[in-house]
Amino acid sequence: MTLARRRALAAAPLRVAVAVTAALLALLPVGYIAVSTVLLGPRGVVDLVWRPRVGELLVNTTVLLVATASACVVLGTATAWVTERTDLPGAPVWGALFAAPLAVPAFVNSYAWVSVLPGVDGFVGALVVTTMSYFPLVHLPVAAVLRGMDRDHEDVARALGLSPRAAAVRVVLPALRPAIAGGALLVGLHLLAEYGALALLRYPTVTVAIYDLFESTFAGPAAAMLAGVLVVLCLVLLTADMALVGRARQARVGAGAARRRARTPLGGARLPALLAVGLLVVAALGVPLASLARWLLEGRSTTVDAAALAVATVTSIGLGLLAAAVTTALTFPVAWLAVRRPGLLSRVLERTAHLGNALPGIVVALALVIVAIRLVPGLYQTTPLLITAYAILFMPLALVNLRAALVRVPPELEEVAHGLGSPPVAVLARVTAPLLARGAGAAAALVFLAVSTELTATLLLAPTGTSTLATAFWGQATALSYGAAAPYAAMMILISVPAAFLLTRQVHAGVRA
Template sequence: MLLVAGATVAVLALVPLAYVASYVVAIGPVDLWQLLARPRIAELLRNTITLALACMAATSVLGVALAVLVERTDLPGRRLWHGLLVAPLAVPAFVNGYAWVSLDRGINGFGGAFAVVTLSYYPLVYLPVVAMLRRLDPALEETAFSLGHSRTRTFRTVVLPQLRPALLGGALLVGLHLLAEFGALSLLRFPTFTTAIYDQYGSTFNGAAATAMAVVLVLLCLVLLLADLRLRGDRRYARVGRGAARTAVPLALGRWRLPLLATVGGVVVLALGVPAFSLLRWLVAGTSTEFPVAELTEALVATLALALAGAVVTTLAAIPVVWLAVRHRGWASTVIERSTYVANALPGIVVGLALVVASLRLVPVVYQTAGLLVAAYAILFLPRAVVTVRAGLEQAPVVLDDVSHSLGLGPLATARRVTLPLIAPSLGAGAALVFLAISTELTATLMLSPIGTSTLATEFWSASSELRYGAAAPYALLLVLVSIPATVLLMRADSPAAQTERVPA
């Protein structure tokens, strides 16, 4: 039953890949090669790979550095800084891009894209690293100190290996989301495969060329997944008990306190202050600014309803996939879990087209219904839930299941009474991450939403793409406000946030 449920989720997640593959077969290898062997494709490949690697590296370094400063030093106001460093999650990447571009049209190209994406996505690394640092037993470091290791060597040989699952999971999410990022990169005029696919579909209607580029995106996604699988290995990260209920002694910063405090403040200003200033500026001074209450309310209600439904469905779909991957390890469970990541690298328009074709051919009655749109959300954002729920299940020791079985409880009763309560924080964090993603999703919503349905993201994009920055500002502000509760849930002290404690057995 569990295998059937996991396989069903994997099949649904692979629908976009099947659509791309069938289109490629229809094109033929000769024509496909002619479409790919062009200088434009080489440029897009260089842009996409360069930006992805640069942003993954930057968010990893920035996320780990900020997490260590907040959790392991005597930085003044650490609790306040933690909240401010998580807050950029409430600001969608395309809203961040809008904020910078609307202030200075000269912010574009690789430099602008690198800065905006890094400032938007670093919390995906920062949050899981913070969660793991909070629960890491300080006795590990104390033992290293007693052996004469310096702080630098202890961090490199003891702490950093413990952070590897959180760091890899966060970096993987950054890379996958960047491969499919459209709004921010379009505003910043930095061409990647995703923006080029939209150009092909939207302006020239060249489905063959767009699908050929989607094939390259799928290949890049597979490279990321294989690299993550290779680096992650098969180590288990669970233990019974949490060890001593104490925290590590904060490192005194001394003369570095003010410079590092200024650095953290600078990150907050760039990631949070600039978008806030830009939104307020356009709300007050924009010539196109207006507050259509009826339209704003309608878009807000639709956004909340779709995001809540999508978050619940996606998180529930992640449970059997993760259960197989963690509790029943093997080639089949690995294939099922990795299958859920592929569509995340495809632009929403490709996923939307795949579901349009599949629904019209197989189940016409679901075409242009909210159910089909929620299915698209589940396909697009399943990795967020899978990464998060897996983190929680990995820290739930298998021995507790064995004890439950020895007391006469069956698998379902054990899952309900023992395992699910242990991973409840991870389920909540996963649902929050998916909610954040759905509330800001743009292109699949434009293609699949029922007639007359509009969301905050689609209304914002309609105004900002016409350079009506003032008209877009109210929708952007509501997008930020809608995202705040989910962001608060993620920054709770005991929340695993995206990957929680996983200490090697």
């Protein structure tokens, strides 16, 4: 083994240790559910889970999940198709507007609808709000696939006698299946994690019930078992996604020929299409923005002074920056092992780190509450515990970006630096870090923006007296002080706008790559 190789491996034990630590943190919520189940025993689990109320919550959650995912698939696919494949006037502008609702947290969207139309609640209100909030999660990946798809296959299908509609059904839709399934999975996971929007709309789901139980019984066995039901639902969604995507090959050798394609003319359907997309943008973006503007200008309950808003903003930004730094640093060894040392261990660690993407914030917070109270009481309601929850929840956001960036960093440059006598720390600082800066910055930015609007885990774990934009908004909104809640909602949207812009740019960059 060469000296450079030995120096390159010298840093591996520390990185493995940090990666294992990150994986163990991600496993903590699932471990908490498993231990609670074992301690209760089969009879205790049956008594707590096999109850009419749990069945009602499960039906409510499942019905809303299926309805919202279906509506988002239809709207997301349709908007992607009309902006990428037709001659809709102003298609790029409409595409940006369809991504913009991601800058409006779902609980802010529900606040807007409820404050404008107080009768919008229950299942119908929940379906409208969640669909308007989440359909961009389907639109963006489907639009990216359509934008980068080689249309030679459609030309061949047309040459063989298929009509445009038949070619789209038999050629294009199968290619879109992974993007549609992935978008629907994200919608389902977001909905399972959603508390604020559904609580404001008075639609009881498993997540809403868990929080209510936490407030009444302080994380008793019933809350733990409901959390277990939620984890099972997450696993069902992940299994369904794998089954829908299948193992069909979607890639091709070579990038194909770059040719400018004529868009499908809408003809007489152009005006109805413009009207439809306009109404969708008004419902998804216009209602929350108009509602906020109204309450900011006219709300009699607008009593929040600039100092209170500034404190909440600074706290949110501070927690976001700290969580972004910790999460990115904790996730880097996992990404490094996955790229530089592929094998069974690295695959296990990488898959485990992704668990945070499948766990609602209420489950993560509940697990950390119990662990802190029983093992380290002094840790409960402290900033380190809150940052730990953020790291578990948003580790996948950092991992995806860091892994993609590391793939583009030539390992030979690191080996040359090692061969020239540089220690591992110097190689990381002088070679790897500068080349990784763009990807690490994107990872940290996404984590920061996710943390700045996080509600559930913050409500349960934030230190006493700590007020973030999300929790301050929630306190005012649940008290029906819509005018007082408006400034906090507006500030959350302002700092969330870059997240939607960054996500859109990443999708476009991925297509060009």
